[in-house]
Amino acid sequence: MTPALWKSAANALLTANLQLTRGSFSLDLRLTLAPGEVLALLGPNGSGKSTVLELLAGLATPSSGSVALDGTVLTAPGRVVAPENRAIGLLGQEPLLFPHLSARANVAFALRVGEARLNAAQARQQADRWLDRVGLTGLGDSVPGALSGGQQQRVALARALAAGPRVLLLDEPMAGLDAETAPLMRQLIREQLAETGTSAIIVTHDIVDAVVLADRVAVLHDGTLIDEGTTAAVLAAPRNPFVAALAGVNLVVGTVQNGAIVAPDGRTFAVRPADAAALASAGPAAEAIASDDPEAAGIAEALEALDDPAESPRIPLAPGSGNASAAAVFRPASVVVQTEQPRHASPRNVWSARVTGIEPGSSGVRLRTSGDPEIIAELTPAAVADLGLQLGSTVWLSVKATEVSAYHR
């Protein structure tokens, strides 16, 4: 347990101190969530991520501990407020819609029984507004069976948010969607959490979810939290192999300026032309998401393209410029390391840095270099020897802009 987890407890929206033993599995953790914050809960299979969500949602009872939301105790010894009365919503892998009810009636249900307790006509009207927000205008009469998997998950998101939860728990909400639909759903969740100011905890195996959706990451292993911090900090200095494997990419979280991303230390990262255009201009992201435009290829494809730089998919970036927050992602193997300043005509990111670490990598040697964030290069042992690299060496690093993908955050 990191002290930081309790540091912000004073102004936390949600505080949880949970212990549970189930056969040979035991869970023991404390976590807090600030108002409006999105926390990604990462961890290997069986580490207890879903169990944490069940305990927070009131679907399971801890052996000991408590859950409090905005000062109201929801779980305590001998007291567990029922899931429907906790103002904590849950969106899982499966949409779990009522199959015999229309999309509109599914959403209206949440508005009638939830805190709002609207009458039937008001609930129908509001439900249609929610369906508009998630890009399902005109599909209110459709029953779930007539909708695609992605559309059903949008209805489930609309239903979850329509209930007005203080905290939304998301259990791998993209896991059941295909590679084309998942990025669109991710962007929709990002937009809707921001627009509604809803705090959220997202359980995920996908690093892109953490990068795009979360302010903070907590890593669960064998029922305890072993790492916690801002997404960039945890990924930059992974403290366990699971996170290291997840973080097998360079991640630069910064601000958008003139279609490039400026890192906290002032270095500017030029990105692929298509992404740069989307960063710089008011892009058509909302429409692309709303219309399920398959042309609006998503982040998953972009990550795949990291393995195949010839691919250059269009990314559904939201309109953005100025101080918008965005992330640049590129592979350590794309970073070229030289001891002399390179002279290139082609658009490249070039900067000098000091070598701060030389470690075994996934397919060679990982070179850590100074900066905020640190940049990792992966090169062959022969190259390390040829260049005479040692801790403290000054090197010139360069990355082609075409190898750098960008994502809005």
Ligand SMILES: Nc1ncnc2c1ncn2[C@@H]1O[C@H](COP(=O)(O)OP(=O)(O)OP(=O)(O)O)[C@@H](O)[C@H]1O
């Ligand atoms: N209802 C249950 N009864 C008994 N044991 C359970 C139950 N649900 C989960 N477990 C056990 O609790 C442990 C944690 O499971 P959990 O599903 O929370 O992990 P997870 O991190 O969400 O895993 P995954 O990523 O595979 O979904 C596992 O050992 C699992 O077998």
